[in-house]
Amino acid sequence: MDKRRRTFLSYATGLAAGVGVGEVTTASDQKHFPRYRHSVKTRELLSMFGLKYPILQAPAGGSTGPELAAAVCNAGAMGSIALTTASIETASERVKKLVSLTKGTFAVNYILSSPLSSEPKSLPAVLDAGAPVVQFSWGIPNERQAATIHAVGARFGVQVANREGARAALAAGADYLVCQGIEAGGHVQSTTPLFEVMEAVLAEVDQQPVFAAGGIADGTGIRRALEAGASGASLGTRFVATQESRAHLEYKKALLEARDGSQTALSVCFVDGWANATARSLRNDTFVRWEAAGCPTAGKRPGEGDVLATKPDGRPVLRYATLSPTNVLTGNGVADCALWAGMGVGLINELPSASDLVHRLWAECEAAASQS
Ligand SMILES: Cc1cc2nc3c(=O)[nH]c(=O)nc-3n(C[C@H](O)[C@H](O)[C@H](O)COP(=O)(O)O)c2cc1C
Structure with a gap:
């Protein structure tokens, strides 16, 4: 296992020159819009994972392979790969490949309560291969799984869809949450519109970062989520429509x-x-x-x-x-x-490279009119 995977390098020092963590950024047209400033919550998220942008490329089944996740990470956001149906060997190989393609922070994902896999059998192997973050959905990891992750210095997050889910995830030791709204693509745990469920989830959270997920596909949507109190935004469908995605x-x-x-x-x-x-x-x-x-x-x-x-x-x-x-x-x-x-x-009208998309999403977010 490569311990360096868990150092969560600062983007500014570890990945590339450019806008550093927490640096104040400006709207592209300052005549019309106020300067954009990261909230304290967003700064903490960026610092926690060494990111440049508070954007998570959501795990989206077979579409999300190492090429996509690495391109997202190398552009300064957080990539992810879905491993629910992968064998132990395949899961481990994918993580090793991803580690070889990026120094950025990425997540590996397991759906816990689907018949596809109720037990993330490859968890020890992917941690050993250097996965820095594990993200669960449709369930809460048990004590053993949480301890296994934290014991090697990795972190874990849970996608939740209501206040009770948030409470249970935090009680299990989640380092961050993803709050999913009913607008989401793929399997939807939520029965509530995103901004409604986010209010409930945010009320449970002390200082753990919360990504907003569901129906967000451009920078304006990200801006809206951040201004509603999210630390970052998680986009699934938007990243499926990129060059590097493995979608057909x-x-x-x-x-x-x-x-x-x-x-x-x-x-x-x-x-x-x-x-x-x-x-x-x-x-x-x-x-x-x-x-x-x-x-x-x-x-x-x-x-x-x-x-x-x-x-x-x-x-x-x-x-x-x-x-x-x-x-x-x-x-x-x-x-x-x-x-x-x-x-x-x-909002999806073309198939950009993941890197172009990440930079563009953030430029749009900065340039968007304040939603509040
Ligand atoms: C094609 C596709 C596959 C998905 N597969 C997974 C998955 O394997 N694991 C998971 O936790 N979520 C999965 N999701 C849900 C995402 O994690 C996320 O909640 C959702 O994409 C957010 O909504 P959006 O697609 O509108 O951005 C999937 C979503 C899509 C679009």
Whole structure:
């Protein structure tokens, strides 16, 4: 294990020259907008993880591989990779690759209460490979898992969706929280709009940083979240539509084509073993047919069993499969797979590199009119 992974280098000293942690930044048009200043909470977040920008690239299933996370980290934000379905060997290899690509702070992610993996079996291996941060969702890590992480000097965060979740995560020793609103893409724990749930979550927090997540896809959204009391913002769907993301091109194109959040729906349409886990997806043909049939339960859905694509090992991807399509799939039915998307999808109009996106998001955030 490389202990240097856990030093959480300051961006200014450890990664590159540029705006240092907590440095006062200015709005691009000072004639119209006041100078932007980091809040104390944001400064603490930047300092905790050695970041330049208070932006987290959210774990987003198979779309988030080491290339994307490293590019985000190297641009000064926090990257992440989702490891819920990865074998111990694959998870460890991905972390080693990421460590070789960046000195920045990244998170590895586990969904705790999905049938895909209720126990993060690769946790010791990824910590040994140098993962500096672990982020959980859909559950709270137990005492043993929390102790394993803290024992090696790593930190952990939990994505929560209400006040009780925040309380439980903090009681378990969470170093930071991600507060998810109902606008989020992918599996949605929340039943409440982001700014409402954030108020409740912030009321529980003492000094731990809170990232706001759900429907944020541009710098104005980040500014709004920061001014509402978040320390930083977590963006999932926006980073799926980048060059480095491993999402299938058809999926990325569908994100570009979606006009606004009304083209997404929160439903149990794409349930594949993970019963009653609501998720927000694009309203593609599979969804529209399912809705027209009266939203039937698994086993009675139209076209169930259709093969939409094929995995590299030859296994089929069936209609209603839970995992969003990645670039290793072949076949003509990818656009009918689960295309997870948050309500900010209408703000996504092109496929930038992750680095360009990070810098642009922050420039937009600084230039945005104050929302308060
Ligand atoms: C394609 C996709 C896959 C996702 N997979 C995961 C995951 O594996 N683990 C997890 O904790 N959250 C996952 N999420 C949810 C994100 O962590 C986050 O809550 C969400 O992306 C925020 O909303 P936004 O997409 O509107 O930015 C996923 C989201 C998307 C869009």
